[in-house]
Amino acid sequence: MTTHPPQVPPRDPAARDAHPSGPPVLDVRHLGVRYDDVRALDDVTVSLRAGSICGLIGVNGSGKSTLFKALMGLVVPQEGRVELFGDTTASARRAGLVAYMPQAEEVDWTFPVSVSDVVAMGVYGRLGAARRLRPADRAAVADSLDRVGLADLARRQIGQLSGGQRKRVFIARSIAQDARLLLLDEPFAGVDRSSERTMTALLTALRDEGRSVLVSTHDLAGVPAFCDEAVLLHRRVLAQGDPAAVLTQGNLARAFGAAPPDAVPAVPTAARIGDS
Structure with a gap:
C-alpha cells in the first residue's frame, strides 16, 4: 500500500526562528x-x-x-x-x-534505469567498492519512494514518469542519501x-x-x-x-x-x- 505525502500547511512565519542559527x-x-x-x-x-x-x-x-x-x-x-x-x-x-536536482533538460530521461535505480544512487556513497546494496540500503530506498508516494512505480523506467513524478524521484534520492x-x-x-x-x-x-x-x-x-x-x-x-x-x-x-x-x-x- 502506497503512503502518499501529506499536504503540509505553510509554516507560520513566527516559527522561522525555531531552529538554532x-x-x-x-x-x-x-x-x-x-x-x-x-x-x-x-x-x-x-x-x-x-x-x-x-x-x-x-x-x-x-x-x-x-x-x-x-x-x-x-x-x-x-x-x-x-x-x-x-x-x-x-x-x-x-x-x-548535499544533493542536487538539475533542470529537467540536463537529464537523459531515456537512460535505461528504473525509478528504484535512480533513488539507489543516493546511497552509493555509503557502499563499498562492490557497490552492492545491503538490506539497510534497500530499505532506505523503499522508504524514500514510499515517502514521496512512488512506491508502486519503483520498477518503471524513469523516462516513463510524468514531469512531477520525475522531480519526486530526485527528492526521494536525496532522502535516501540523507542529504x-x-x-x-x-x-x-x-x-x-x-x-x-x-x-x-x-x-x-x-x-x-x-x-x-x-x-x-x-x-x-x-x-x-x-x-x-x-x-x-x-x-x-x-x-x-x-x-x-x-x-x-x-x-x-x-x-x-x-x-x-x-x-x-x-x-x-x-x-x-x-x-x-
Whole structure:
C-alpha cells in the first residue's frame, strides 16, 4: 500500500526562528564566474542557515543555474569561495551532505534505469567498492519512494514518469542519501499544481526535520508562504532576507526592469517568469 505525502500547511512565519542559527550550511563569498567574456556571476555573497528554505529568484540569464553549478563544483569560479558545512564542496559531496536536482533538460530521461535505480544512487556513497546494496540500503530506498508516494512505480523506467513524478524521484534520492542540503534548480517547472503542492509539502517536511533547501522558483506569489527567506539574483545578489522585504516593487523592478503588477506577493495568483 502506497503512503502518499501529506499536504503540509505553510509554516507560520513566527516559527522561522525555531531552529538554532549556528554557522551557515552554505556560505558563498564574493563569487565570480565567467564564461569566456561573459560574466555570469559577479561578487555574489549569499548564505543559508540550517533548517530553512531559501527561494532563489531571477530572470532568464540572471545566473541561477550557474550558481547551483558553482555550489556543486561543476563550474570553477574565477573569484571568491564556496563553503558547504564549513568545508569545501568536494568534502561535502564525499560525505553525502548535499544533493542536487538539475533542470529537467540536463537529464537523459531515456537512460535505461528504473525509478528504484535512480533513488539507489543516493546511497552509493555509503557502499563499498562492490557497490552492492545491503538490506539497510534497500530499505532506505523503499522508504524514500514510499515517502514521496512512488512506491508502486519503483520498477518503471524513469523516462516513463510524468514531469512531477520525475522531480519526486530526485527528492526521494536525496532522502535516501540523507542529504542535509538540497539544491533544487527549477523543481516546479513543467509540473501541474497538484504535483507542485505535493513537492512543496515534502520540502516543508524536510525543512522541519532540520534540512536546508535552496530552490529556484518562478512562483513569486508562493514564495512568502513556502520560503523562510529569498534571494533576488541578477548576476549580483540584489537582496536577501525575509521574502516580504526582498520581493518589493522596487527590488523586482531592479531585477526585471519593470515589475509586473501580478508579481507582487500580496496578489493571490502566482506570477511565473523565465527560466535561467
